[in-house]
Amino acid sequence: MPRYLSIVRVDETTAPPEGPSPELMERMGELIEEITKAGVMLDTAGLTPQGEGKRVRWEGGQVTVTDGPFAESKEVIGGYAITQCKDMDEAVEWTKRFVKVHEEYWTVTCEVREIAEA
Template sequence: MRVMVFVKATEESEQGITPSPEVEQMFLDMGKFNEELVNAGIMVAGDGLKPSSFGKRVAFDGPGRTVIDGPFAETRELVAGFWLWEVKDMDEAVEWVKRCPNPMPGPSEIEIRPLYEMEDLADLIPPEAAAIHDGVGEKLAKR
């Protein structure tokens, strides 16, 4: 089972990284945790994200596209970092998150969301679309 693990943004993370002994320790602790995840065969990918002031959103309305510059409101709905994990089930993902050092200097949250797998969508995806998806997956695996 693949899950996306989101480190939720905080008011502090939206201000950017400010050097301090606390931040240095946080990076050290997180690096060690990432190393554990890799050694256990759990972590597929992961990284931190710059504050939303560096970001853009593209809003879709039919054929129209509107670009919205950051920063974005509702900090608690923003993501400051992510992992992509391969786990046996949601319980295993929760156990790993519980072992995670606090990803922020203050209070923070981590959200875990399962990814759709092709078998979840088998009754919805036409064979032609499934073939395209499989081809894309093969190309990505070769990268």
């Protein structure tokens, strides 16, 4: 069965500064438990704030490293999930359920892509 990577992007302008609510975390935990029991979830995690990250860029034969936060970013990658689904439609259905656990004031975008197998 194919594997899929869901890249979770969060609009920091709509995310609460204190982070996810306890209710959101509870709903998220329940959904992750359901996806895991269904044999779909392979790995998932949230990421630390972009201010704690670094960007490594290769351009023109030179490597540069930039410390976060990255001023030009409105949306940041907030986490990821790796699932194993029968097809893209199933991966998208699970992802739709994931975005719906967030309160209405959040703006969350997930990019779902099949992992290319060697």
